[in-house]
Amino acid sequence: MTQNGAKTQSIGSVKKIAPKGDAETVQKMRLRLWINMLRTTRHIENTLRERFKSDFEATLPRFDVMASLFRNPDGMTMTHLSESLMVSNGNVTGIVERLVDEGLVNRTAHDTDRRTAIVVLTPEGLSTFSEMAEEHHAWINELLEPIPQGEIQHLTELLQELRDAQTVELHKTRQAKRKKKD
Amino acid sequence: MTQNGAKTQSIGSVKKIAPKGDAETVQKMRLRLWINMLRTTRHIENTLRERFKSDFEATLPRFDVMASLFRNPDGMTMTHLSESLMVSNGNVTGIVERLVDEGLVNRTAHDTDRRTAIVVLTPEGLSTFSEMAEEHHAWINELLEPIPQGEIQHLTELLQELRDAQTVELHKTRQAKRKKKD
DNA sequence: CTAAAAATATTTAAGCTTAAAACATTTTTC
DNA sequence: GAAAAATGTTTTAAGCTTAAATATTTTTAG
Known part of the structure; x- marks a missing residue:
């Protein structure tokens, strides 16, 4: 259901319809991605917690x-x-x-x-x-096994960039604050 | 530094060297990815927590x-x-x-x-x-903005699959347990 | 029908987590 | 060199979180 509209891909003059690039759609996709990030890390963390507890106290x-x-x-x-x-x-x-x-x-x-x-x-x-x-190490290897090898590096960089982007914003804010003080 | 070996890509008979597919390297890359997943979600969660607190108590x-x-x-x-x-x-x-x-x-x-x-x-x-x-909604949209639009959908599916894979494992275990009981 | 098993929810004890305040020490400023 | 600011850490109060124990109710098996 969320993938409808793919057919209109290369039909002329469909800017008004163009569902994939639609700002609202992108926003909803980002929200969905975030929820999935949260659930997946939580899932892995829960597994690790259980194993640390049972295997090592x-x-x-x-x-x-x-x-x-x-x-x-x-x-x-x-x-x-x-x-x-x-x-x-x-x-x-x-x-x-x-x-x-x-x-x-x-x-x-x-x-x-x-x-x-x-x-x-x-x-x-x-x-x-x-x-x-x-x-x-072995657990992580097992739990992340479904991720295609070719994508691991790219994914890592993507996440890194995501954090870096915020850090830059932070620096901007700090600089702004400093400017105010001067 | 972690990207060395890319040059050997299409050179003949380099299986012994082939660093990208090396099992140990892949394991380390998975670990690095996991650490980045953790840090990035934690970073976003920290931001959201602060904003929820200051804007809405x-x-x-x-x-x-x-x-x-x-x-x-x-x-x-x-x-x-x-x-x-x-x-x-x-x-x-x-x-x-x-x-x-x-x-x-x-x-x-x-x-x-x-x-x-x-x-x-x-x-x-x-x-x-x-x-x-x-x-x-707006915050998530802002914080996830650096992720290329074309990758959002794919990423979401990847994470979903990661969880689904574990769930299947879980079912297997449950079935095994049930079998033991019978 | 009834005893055992399973399901639903709460309680408990311990630990994790944060923001804010308090404290201690060091550095800077005048 | 004393006051002020900055830095490093701990304490405090409140809330989050889990696993395990408990209580209650429903379902199941015989």
Whole structure:
């Protein structure tokens, strides 16, 4: 039903009808796409959560923090973590706290700046993460298998661009704000 | 850097090198895609949350429930809502409770089945939702604007297929379980 | 018909999440 | 060098979220 009008494709003088390029139609398609993005990521996240729980007694947020730390062996500040995971600052405090309790990460003071906390994986955290990461890798590979190989790269870039576009907007806003101040 | 090897495309006997089809590379690309899916949806959700809060003093989960109810004018059961939103049953209980407190939805008993609760939008809920939906529609349109029009439909289908693939797996498992029982 | 199983919804405990406020420290400004 | 601004983190209150346990009702199997 949403695909009707395809027949009028190459018929002359159909601008008024032209359903595919119609602004309202495009808007509705974007909305539908968004709902599908949401549902699909939610679906995958639900699957991952269940598996982390049953196989490792672990949670997704804790895995995400550990993955960030793994990619930053010299340690990360709380702010760095929060930006990297795109969650609030206070959120990270709680998750790191629990990881400290479990002996998976250490939180130490910065050498010169006493405001700053540096978080690193402990050796146990590293080994625990490695096990989980291997499984996680396999799960993602399985869950994303239906996506044609030839499209993976393109899709990744598309999503990246989507975020970048917003970031540019953000910069514009910040510049505008700064200008107002001057 | 991740795009090297493209040159070897049509050179004879390069199977050993052929980096693009390499199984490990594909796995890593899938992982990268997943991380990008997650970050992009999270980014958009964060934006929507902020705007719902500042413009309507509303939350995303409550909007989602109302949107589901809007699409089902005859009302929905709690289970139907929970399945539609892909969140847990108990979760819906709390959100609906708050919506009832705000006078935006009603929860009534089912005619014949006394276990079942039927949730519907109140007139006020309908009018509140309509206002929010219009803005929401515009926001999504703005945030997804960088996606080429020609790809929206295809992308939507791709994501749909991704979910459907898992659902089929699920059915297989259920059938297996049933078989064991017999 | 009735006991067992299944379905519907809520409650509970624990954890995740946010925005805003509070706090601590460092840097900048005058 | 003190006041102000900025930076880094935690705390707080409210809400979201899940899995598991519970309560109630309906359906099913015998």
